[in-house]
Amino acid sequence: MTSKPFFRGRLIAIGGNEDKVNELVVLKRVVQEVGKAEYKVGVVTTASDEPEQRGKEYHKVFTTLEASAIEILNIKTRAQANDRTLAKKLEDVDLIFLAGGDQLRLTTIVGGSRILNSIQNRLEAGALVAGTSAGAAVFSDTMIYEGKSEEGLLKGRVLTTSGFGFVESIVFDTHFMTRGRIGRLVQIVTTNPTCIGVGIGEDSGVVLKGDGTVEIIGTGQVIIVDGSDITHSNIISIKPGGPIAVENVRIHSLVNGYGYNFKKRRFLVPSNNKPENIDD
């Protein structure tokens, strides 16, 4: 048994709406993490309801970011997701980028398909997988796909299903600050404090590292929701739709350069550029 939380490879989860035209802080860091002077990228636009449009957008982005080859996979059906020729296009990519949209569309179409096998094979072979918005939500083993922010703390109003499981016991939520989604993650960690909630703001991301830590990148915030101190909740005794009471949820707000150790559930202050520590 592996120690949880667990990352299944080199991954970057982005909170959506990353800058694609100005500084490209987040996307440049993605390319930098690939770690090759020449790199080939495969973009999967399945989550989007306008995949061609999204595909063109990322073709432009990765042209700007000097990819040596770009494969845009506008997969819209399960037949396409199982197409050997399409799956083969990912065979030698260094970077797979999962574009945003609706995570349920992505899992419904790509779940259990040849394309997903190809992605998993590339992850195991050491390629980098980056996803934004819906493309990051699918990283989780338990994936949130629906739930109004204001109903986040009503039992059962946060809908989840299986994600792609690139990480275990970590639940990613995205567009986190703009859509006020903290209640959704509090409900997730209340129902099972094994899970750590990671709410990623827009134009921000987390770089997952082999040692079980993440580094925060971008211009916004990442909120960690840790339920390991929870001492009481009413969730077992209330009916679906009832308001959740819960004691002792720990939250952290992290910004560019900060980190978090998932194994030790520990907040990490940047070492090379340490800001004033109020403890010092």
Place this chain on the structure above:
Amino acid sequence: MTSKPFFRGRLIAIGGNEDKVNELVVLKRVVQEVGKAEYKVGVVTTASDEPEQRGKEYHKVFTTLEASAIEILNIKTRAQANDRTLAKKLEDVDLIFLAGGDQLRLTTIVGGSRILNSIQNRLEAGALVAGTSAGAAVFSDTMIYEGKSEEGLLKGRVLTTSGFGFVESIVFDTHFMTRGRIGRLVQIVTTNPTCIGVGIGEDSGVVLKGDGTVEIIGTGQVIIVDGSDITHSNIISIKPGGPIAVENVRIHSLVNGYGYNFKKRRFLVPSNNKPENIDD
């Protein structure tokens, strides 16, 4: 020196949008807390931009709730707020109700006036003061009056000024779940962990008791934001507008019947109707 947090009398803070036509759960409890078979109520509608309309609404509510006398004070100017005849109308009320709207309008017009003196005198004499939305926000000594939810964790984007100070070192925020305001309270407790943030959901409230505890009432939630465990933040070193990093903010979600002890910063499970405790 009094031990903080501190309540200056009998108070009920309501998160806004309390039911006024169906079950009236929250407002019935307000009247019950008055503790008299016959009671006189004074309603101050200053926070509203339609005070007459709001006044009529609460006149109807308190008629339904069998008040023996109802004074509606549609105070719209500082001259009116200083009017001796108007201030005198609150002289013998058992309940003062501060209606919702904009808390900055309420403090700007009523701050430092005869009307506020009358309210404070009634509080000291043992009358109950209840406020909803803006009418609850003014209870705080440091009062939030502006700040977009999505900018709650950007330094300085939560604007505060002096409230009426009916409580010390407690900052009330309202419409809390529907407007996703947790970032605002996290910023407040990061800048000074002495303060405890209390985010009250709609149709919900907190009954403040003499022993430094509160009881939660209504159909929604109350979120407590406690910064006393904070070990690190970047707030001193970043510029206004910069994103805030902060380690170890403790939050609780409370529902009807639950409580919180402000002196001990402790979550209270209902004793007479104890739900399943996951510790048991």
